[in-house]
Amino acid sequence: MKWLIRSFLLLLVLALGVVGWWLFASHRGDNSAARTGQLTAGENLADRALIARGQHLVTLGDCAACHTRRGGAAFAGGYQVPTPFGNIPSPNITPDDETGLGRWSFADFWQALHAGKGRHGEFLYPAFPYTSYTKVTRDDALAMFAYLKSLAPVRQPASALGLTFPYSVRSALAAWRTLYFREGVYQPDASKSTQWNRGAYLVQGLGHCNECHVARDALGGMSDRPALSGGRILAQDWYAPDLSTQAHGGLQGWSRQDIVDLLKTGQSAKGSAFGPMAEVVSLSTQHMGDADLEAIATYLQSLPPRPQPALAASAIDASAQIKQGQAIYRQRCADCHGADGNGVAGVYPPLNGNSSVDEPTGINAIRVVLLGGFPPVTAGNPRPYSMPPFAQSLSDAEVAAVVSYIRQGWSNRASPVLERDVGKYRQTPID
Structure with a gap:
């Protein structure tokens, strides 16, 4: 049965690759995202205040976690992002001309963050969570780019892609994107408070929480389950729990302070951060300001109740x-x-x-x-x-x-x- 399923998936991916090639060829000249990223006359990437804000935003986005290999220079890439389809090496995002972002314009960076496309229009693998980063505002993206451009350049060539055929066929991503990617900056909900919208922006965008906290299907796409409803982190064997604090949610009974404490210190009255979440707290959330932590807690507490889970009957007497x-x-x-x-x-x-x-x-x-x-x-x-x-x-x-x-x-x-x-x-x- 397993070989039959694998054969079906192989044929499916090959079919998607053909469709993807056609879509890629027909849309290659579309540079609307890049045009949106053009600098205006008053924007100065060397502005110290802009760089400082960008450093904070890059920290909120937890960029160092994936773009720094163990023992390597910060942001110089080389970390192997594990996926069920093979490892994907993270790129160098220091401003080195040959191996990093040195020759990138802000338009290039905006296109990558917002549209999931590389400097030359190629589709990026969604191990880079552009499916969430697309919600980041242009002003925040500009500050992040200014900070990355201010770093000392590190020459570190990219590692070889570890994906096996047919997943290594990049043009097949066009079909994947049609199924799973919706491009667009976060739009505030006028019916909600400023604090709620700030929390939603951080959780859905820079924090990219749904990338781990929802189930994925056989093609690696986020399933149609409700956002933040919990899911297994593929290829790492950890489970990111449901984040609803309401009835039958993974955080049922958690107070706002419990959420703030966990994100700030790694520990709360309800539990501690372990595994991948410990790294998120260490590198990212502990550095957030109290206002942002409160906003995230407000947003998470608004998630709806979940259906009562049905325990599978076991034939084994435990x-x-x-x-x-x-x-x-x-x-x-x-x-x-x-x-x-x-x-x-x-x-x-x-x-x-x-x-x-x-x-x-x-x-x-x-x-x-x-x-x-x-x-x-x-x-x-x-x-x-x-x-x-x-x-x-x-x-x-x-x-x-x-x-x-x-x-x-x-x-x-x-x-x-x-x-x-x-x-x-x-x-x-x-x-």
């Missing part, structure tokens, strides 16, 4: 597994997280009602038990308590047991996990 997990929890976990699962405020996160514990897949809890939990170091929490890894001391069956117990303990009502899942995620790197 009672013995749960009993084993309870014994492991009492021995290994209760000293920090408490017999009641409520943790210790400001020190150890609660497991009771924790969105990373009762998310649909169980991935997050399995990986944290195996590999440890490491909240980000932030100005508001400079010495966070970390959780040790148990990969060496617990078997796959024991990890499955304790995770299943936690996912069904106290107020949690998530499904148990399987031993084979633990074995799979044990092999997945932490980042």
Whole structure:
């Protein structure tokens, strides 16, 4: 069955490639986005205030996370962005003439950010989240460009593209864009407050939160599920939870202060940031001003309630597994997280009602038990308590047991996990 599905997808992508080539050829001369990015007479990229604002916006957009390889120069690219179709190396965005943005105009930059097209009109792979960045305003884009142009140039050629055929056929992106990309700057909702609109702009645009917090389909497109309703981060094996604070939402019961605290310090009364989110907090959200954090919280609290999830009936009796997990929890976990699962405020996160514990897949809890939990170091929490890894001391069956117990303990009502899942995620790197 798997080979049949793969063959179907291959034929589908090839068909999309043919359509994409035709669309690309017929629209190649369209430079409307580039024209929008022309500088006016009064705009000076060397203006210090503009550069400072751009630095802040680049931080809000978390650009360094993808455009800096481990141990490399900031913004010089080379980080391999993992996707189910192969790795995509991030480009150098320092102002080097040969390998970076040195010869780019603002029109080129605006076209990339807003329209998802490179300097020569080629389609960019959506590992670069232009599907969200298209909402960024021209003024903000100009400030970001001014900051990137002010950096010291670093000569670092691009790495080879790691996509396999037919996903390496760039022209096929024309069809993908027809299906999944809607170009357009954020338009404020006149019926909402200024604070709500600011939060929506940051979450939908610069913050590009929906790129992770919604499910993707077989072609890597964001599904038709509601925005920010949670989804597995493909090729990384983490689950980005639903962000609604309303009934059945992933953050049900979170207060505005809980959201602000997590984004500012990496820790709140409801839980801590781990995995990819820890990096987001470390590099981006902890540097936001209080007004922006409050705006994001206001917007997230306006997300609608979610349908009550239906737990899949299991043919396997998990009672013995749960009993084993309870014994492991009492021995290994209760000293920090408490017999009641409520943790210790400001020190150890609660497991009771924790969105990373009762998310649909169980991935997050399995990986944290195996590999440890490491909240980000932030100005508001400079010495966070970390959780040790148990990969060496617990078997796959024991990890499955304790995770299943936690996912069904106290107020949690998530499904148990399987031993084979633990074995799979044990092999997945932490980042």
